[in-house]
Amino acid sequence: MAGGAGSAGGGSAAAEASGAVVHTARPGSLLEGSLWHPDPSTLTGRDARRVLADIGRVRSFLAALEALAVERVRLACEEEGRRAAERFEAQGGGPERFGGGLSRALAVSEVAVAEGISEFAAARLVGAAEALCGPQIAVLEGLESGTLTEAHARVVTDETSALPSECAEEFGIAALGRLETRTGRRRTPGEFRKAVRALRERMHPDSIRTRKARAAQERGVWVRPEPDGMCTLSALLPAEIGLAAANRLDTLARAQRRSDPEEGRTLPQLRADTLATLILTPTAPDGPPPPDAPELRDAPALPEAPQASPEAAPSPRLGESAPAPAAEIVVHIPAATLLGSSEEPAVLEGYGPIDADTARRLAAAAPTWQRLFTGTDGVPLSLGRSAYRPPKGLRRFIEYRDGTCQFPGCTRAARKAEIDHLTEWQDGGTTDAENLHALCTKHHALKSLQTWTPSRLPTGPDNATADTLWISPLGTRAVTGPTGHEPPDAGPPDASPPDGTPPADGPPDPPDASPPDGTPPADGPPDPPDASPPRHEPAEPQPPPF
Template identity: 80%
Template sequence: MAGGTGSAGGGLAAAEASGAVVLTPRPGSLLEGSLWHPDPSTLTGPEARRVLADIGRVRSFLAALEALAVERMRLACREEARLAAERSDPGAGAGAGAGPARFGGDVSYALAVSEVAVAEGISEHAAARLLGAAEALCGAQIAVLEHLESGTLSEAHARVLTDEASTLPPESAEEFGIEALARLETRTGRRRTPGEFRRALRSLRERLHPDSIRARRAKAAQDRGVWVRPEPDGMCTLSALLPAEAGLAAANRLDTLARAQRRTDPEEARTLPQLRADALANLILTPPAPTPTAAPAAPAAPVVAEAPEPSAEIVVHIPAATLLGAGEEPATLEGYGPIDAGTARALAAAAPTWQRLFTGTDGVPLALGRTAYRPPKGLRRYIEYRDGTCQFPGCARPARTAELDHLIEWQDGGTTDAQNLHALCAKHHALKSLRIWNPARLPACPDDAIADTLWTSPLGTRTVTGPTGHQLQPPPSDPQPLKPPAHQVTDHHPTYQPDEPEPPPF
């Protein structure tokens, strides 16, 4: 692998002439120079190994550059949040920034998370981790940043170090980083793998942390939760963050149930992993048997009925032809995506309740203009199905758990109709209401039921979001159509794809 600057025209021309693959900066990029590699088919085995080693050094350098840029963006967002607070409350002063309680913290942090997520095309949880690592690398772990820049420390090793240092107080974090770098190699001079490095740092972290493990456990337990990640072919991954003893006990119980099933049924063909997965589903979805009680003696005391066990609820959108068996078009499992027609019909047959989705041809008004602020139930269901998820860039929270927001605020003359309403989760709704991120409908194509939305941030970031693509009857035209944005998108802005449906990390 070789590198060169934009002025090294001879070297670049020679690389291109030799059939090398060349990466040059995009127009307007602040990164200068060119990077190229030879035709992979011409490499020998040792040369391919050298290329892989060079790629690791490039990754380290880029990770250091990324940390510097992310930290600078964090500081810029802090300033933008301060200015926004002063505009909304001139008497707020420099102390403004905590923001609404539903942020659970700093408005500037929420803005920085969203800016980084959009810039890199990642989830907000990944962006939050980047922000934490960058702040550490540009602060207490500056020595680690220098090793990254020089390529003597891999990105994976640096990530382990910043992860382990993330909950240390500032007065202990710097000492931890220096000692951690000394443990990068064993006494014999062998470089530890990232997994070995993490195990070596855990005891060091325990020794340097001033808080007791009991106090840290109580704080860490506040982050417990359960998440679902869609997987291909009608499957998903269900994960949970639990106290260690609870998680291990649950795993052991599932293993015990699986092995017991294998022992009691000699013809059982399922593997142990399959049996554990089925045991988990059965334990969660099967309601507990009622506890028998003795008949009360006369005279009977007043009986208080116990609340029924809550049932698990899923929402499936099934085309009429699929439901009736006249077609095999996939249905949509809300929060997941497409499922096969047979599974959809089986779920429909077992469904205790049905709800029909009304469209504009069913007589449900989808454009109320200024006659009402709150949308009626039919309009809300239409928008929930149309949008699918929160319409903030990158958010995958289901629309049915979100709030309906007027793109043009009601107090600014906005109307209550399908064109001016979209779904936003509570925290992103608050971020939009503070006018930090500003949305505007783009002009719709003739065959589109609803236009996409262009979001613009205080730092000039622009990105486009849109509904999930469900085919619905287009709503009636707004008597006061929204004005398209004065500017047009001239460069490429990737449309976000849903990631893990976790709440925003702020």
């Protein structure tokens, strides 16, 4: 079995002929040589376990190599970022982008695209590589030799990320001294993390109060899509707030079970249903928060979970009598599905396909509808040079077509992104569907600073929307494209809500916003920054940082 292409050499060729598994370098790869091992299906269980141990040592070596490569990319991006900043200043300058961290944003984007990972995972890689190639060089040497697993190395780099640089090296050396117990037994990664975290608490020069106030700035809420119409909702909160919230959910769920002996839901299901009910049916949606609501800004005391009475109203079952979401969500529903003549799934923006029954239930609860033509009927897809800003109908068409930010790997919803001219307006670009695409604030800035450069590829078969080729300062090439909505031959039939009122399209389009001097008009305050998690994301399995 061959695991790669290229010449494996005499020894590897013989190994492959004998049934071994061989991996060789691809053409153009800078990694030379080959790797082979016996076919595991021919091994005894004892020998297969030895192969697993060998794989662990190889994985450690590759982790060290990856850290060295990522650090070199970071240093190269520092130079590219400096050049981009100088170029930007020479062209008249403007507001500072990325809080002065352009080089790091560029490095994260390079690593994410090169390895096909999220920018959250890439940011962890960049931070870990900087630590391993700097103050934690002893950890890097342990990885290279295979004496230290990447899981143990990850513990040190994770805990180092919150330490000031002046004590990071001393901390790393002291952490490695806790790799084994006093009896000589090597600690598992979980045991090692507990010991190293205690060490960090003792060595950190800042008080825990100061560190907690700083960490609280990263609090947030995230959603991770799950299969079969489900998702995971997670939050990063101060510990006392999160535990109080969990205790309250548990108290309410147990009270529900005590009050109804025939309740068939499990406690986890009751907690989930109670959480959804509390969030989606606020007692005072338009008023200020209750007086006893915890104020995160002032490091609150631990709030007590209220004691729910057995007579408390039961939590509705989700999908049956649960309240329809009152917050704004966007669902793309085919007209035939909406009218009940088709069971074609709808698309919940930010998630993906949902069943027709759920889509119709959401549509029935919607206060307003907006009709969207996905063909050329009814929507002006080209304004040429007559206007800079796309009108509302064209903007909705671009948002629906693109689905997400069109930068490689970005999943931010197009509805929360900015509509950008591929060829800039001041360079002769036109306002039409071919020259417009959705970019989130962060990646729009990378394009505007002329770091990553996009260009539209030729139109695909059947006049499908063309993809976009992106080229980075370091030569990375990546192709992105719309989410794949298939445009029908004509726009969907006009559909009105059940009460007979016409779809609400909101206020009329603004007048022509074409700037007289050819410079793009001010777009007002930028969209909020990308809602990707900071250092930790409880809803997502933590990716290895090297």
